[in-house]
Amino acid sequence: MKARIKITLKNGVLDPQGKAIANALGALGFDGIGDVRQGKYVEIELDETDRATAEKTVERMCEQLLANMVIENYSYELEGA
Amino acid sequence: MKARIKITLKNGVLDPQGKAIANALGALGFDGIGDVRQGKYVEIELDETDRATAEKTVERMCEQLLANMVIENYSYELEGA
Numbered sequence: 462m463k464a465r466i467k468i469t470l471k472n473g474v475l476d477p478q479g480k481a482i483a484n485a486l487g488a489l490g491f492d493g494i495g496d497v498r499q500g501k502y503v504e505i506e507l508d509e510t511d512r513a514t515a516e517k518t519v520e521r522m523c524e525q526l527l528a529n530m531v532i533e534n535y536s537y538e539l540e541g542a
Numbered sequence: 543m544k545a546r547i548k549i550t551l552k553n554g555v556l557d558p559q560g561k562a563i564a565n566a567l568g569a570l571g572f573d574g575i576g577d578v579r580q581g582k583y584v585e586i587e588l589d590e591t592d593r594a595t596a597e598k599t600v601e602r603m604c605e606q607l608l609a610n611m612v613i614e615n616y617s618y619e620l621e622g623a
Contacts, residue, residue: 466584467548468583469585471584479584482584482586483607485607486551486586486607489606489607491599491602493588493589493590494586494587494588494589495586495587495588496586496587497584497585497586497587497591498583498584498585499582499583499584499585500582500583500584500585501580501581501582501583502548502549502550502580502581502582502583503560503563503578503579503580503581504550504577504578504579504580504581505563505564505567505573505575505576505578506576506577506578507576508574508575508576509572509574514615517559518572521572522567522572523617526563526566526567526570527563535567539596
């Protein structure tokens with residue numbers, strides 16, 4: 462089973478990387494750009510075949526390691542098996 | 543319209559960040575973990591309301607700025623409008 466995890470900054474948390482992307486896109490001539498937010502994306506291959514167990518495992522991984530729950534949110538999809 | 547863009551390393555490109563995550567998860571006691579790959583995730587708010595035009599714009603953004611096409615792939619979803 463494969464987990465596809467997105468980790469994003471919470472609303473209200475300053476995102477300088479996102480701002481830098483927005484500025485760079487403006488400099489390249491793209492217009493009509495609003496808010497830009499940058500996050501992380503992680504794909505994890507799991508041996509687990511039971512979906513409910515895999516969901517719990519992924520949530521624990523996010524809370525213990527992948528996301529900083531003070532300033533970040535996570536969401537994930539499971540695929541296969 | 544909101545674009546949700548995932549940028550991932552191409553297969554075969556070494557991913558030391560992914561390896562570090564896999565090792566850290568192992569050290570935390572998670573087992574049954576296979577390949578881990580880390581990528582980037584970008585959300586861009588666009589004023590554009592026409593889906594076809596927005597798709598072209600997002601593809602140009604990825605190819606010109608967001609993704610390094612030599613070693614990275616991108617995929618995206620458009621949402622709203």
